[in-house]
Amino acid sequence: MDISGDIAAAALDSFEDSAAVLDADGVILGTNASWNDLGTRGGRPVPVSDVGVNYLDTCRDGGDYADRAAESINAILDGATETFRMEYPCHSPDRKQWFLMRADRFAVDDAAYALVTHTDVTERVAAELAANRRAERTLAVASYISHDLRNPLTIARGWLETVMDGGDPADLERVERALKRMDDMIGGAVDLLRVERDGIQKEPVDLDAVARSAWEFHAHAADTNAELVVDDAAELDASPELLDRLLANLFANARQHAGDDVTVTVGTMAADTPRADASARIGFYVEDDGPGIPVEQRQRVFEVGFTTVRGSTGLGLAFVREVAELHGWSVTVTESASGGARFEFRVRPETPRHETREIPE
8 A cells, every 4th residue: 555755754763762764866865853853963953854965975085984974875876785884983072872773775666765773782883792791801910910920829839838848937928928919919809800890880079088097097198298188178979889999909009109298189170270160070089299101101000910019910090090990080190290190080971982883684
């Protein structure tokens, strides 16, 4: 039976996906409500149908994925192929999104047409990226453990054999130190993998209170001249337990590199300056007055197993990065005013970057 134009339009409007019908020249003949609303997400003040617009022209010179879309739709309309699919990013300043574009050829009375749809696949892509990241991190930790456990294990075994062969029993302290290092390495690896597995539960957290608690219970600074300064109070949306551990790792890192008389400062950052109007806060920082981190090492410090200090597990800052990513924070290393290390955490309501990709038939 024939379907009237009103019925066809209503059918298109029932699609959740954004849909448009193109004629043989690529001109848009009709769109559904979802397509019209899609434009408002790109900055249009009101929904616009785009009927009468040449879709191929709008795609050309719009970047790599847009050029490929135009080329492929043109091939469909020319009869060279029947369908095309491509996953592509469509990011706004405050959110990262991905869509699946599909174009299919159909004919009416020997005239060629194309149905173009765009499906929001952000949730799935974000889940895939998170799963890939977890897998990569697990492999990195497993590789680190399998490689770096050998050294303390060899040391423990060697000194144990020496003592058993009649050596000084006091050398068992060396065995104990080697075993403790192994325990630290395994514990750090387990913590890193557990936080990946379990995720986080956020709640309003007082940065001042958590920082002072982490300093008191984890930094072991009571018998030193180390000092904690909290520049200003702020409330963060975070897991209190993981924020505590994150700060504790940074405090330990500061003492490890700057010594027992280090001063560590915690504060919030605003949009323009580190200590501007509190209403414009975009994140927080932890800095010290130690020797700082060389520019060439500032990216590597977050790698699993990377360390420049003998006896360090190289897992502390990897844990810091993981906790930051789970919270949706970016973390960067720069230099404090005194020349020390400064770790800056910025809230970013977006998922990791994703490359354009075609989906094979």
